Amino acid sequence: MESYQLRIIIADDHPLVVEGLKMRIACTQLELVGVARNSTELVGLLEQHPCDVLVTDYSMPGGEFGDGLAMLGLIRRRYSQTHILVMTMLENPGVLQAIGRLGVSCIISKSDDLSYLVPAIHVAGTGGTYHSPTIRRLTGSGLCDCATERRPRLSTREAEVVRLYASGMGVNEIASQLRRCKQTISSQKCSAMRKIGVIRDSDLIKYAMSVGLISPPG
Incomplete structure (x- = not known):
């Protein structure tokens, strides 16, 4: 039986991060259809190459459509068929929860192992929920981290x-x-x-x- 191949777009303004993601995806059946460095390039890509899952950084300054919550909200409204996986260094529980309220239910931390990437992409592609260990801890679904609680x-x-x-x-x-x-x-x-x-x-x-x-x- 032929497997279903998810089409992926990567959006991140750090070249080394992008190369690491591309190497991980190259070892799978996932299809990488484009890479963007900011929201301007990302929207251009989405217009030309519809994708199943967008793997995006939260913070990508310099684009015409902003970044963070503003960018994610626009993508959710304009490209509702595209599932979003956010990769981030964010450690603010309120912002992470705000991402979830936008309808983005797959978030992984850049401080976690890259092995979480591919499973998260597949879950995102089904419309499911996936949080890597650091995200679970920060949003209250994992063990308490006392240093975080004191912030x-x-x-x-x-x-x-x-x-x-x-x-x-x-x-x-x-x-x-x-x-x-x-x-x-x-x-x-x-x-x-x-x-x-x-x-x-x-x-x-x-x-x-x-x-x-x-x-x-x-």
Whole structure:
């Protein structure tokens, strides 16, 4: 009997990550139909090459359609037949849960072994739910991690503002992308800094790196 071959698109702005994913997929019956580095390239690919499963990073700055929740929401609305698997370094439970509320039920952590990738793709292709061990722990379905529990709990919106700010966007740019007024963005940034206990933007960026909201440079 002929097996059903899933068509895959990879979206990630880190070339080494992409190469690792391509090597893993090459050893399977999965069909890789394209690779995108940002949301502009991703939407272009989806227009030209419909796929069964999109394997995408959460944070991919620089694209015309934004990234994070805004990008995932657009894909869910515009390409509803495409299942989404998010690969991320995120460690904020609120943001991870917000991804789930968008209808994205397959999430794996980049800190987990790459062996979780192919099973997650197959589950995503059936419309099922798959969380790698780190994601299960962070969202409360695994064992408690005391270090995580001690971290300040930012709201989903605060975490998204911190992520975008730490990635290099200004308050006005964030307000435009998230469709909120700049006063709201400034307020959410200040609220996040109070919760974290920092007063300098450089420390806010260090925090964003430490919890996986953005990747360290290099």
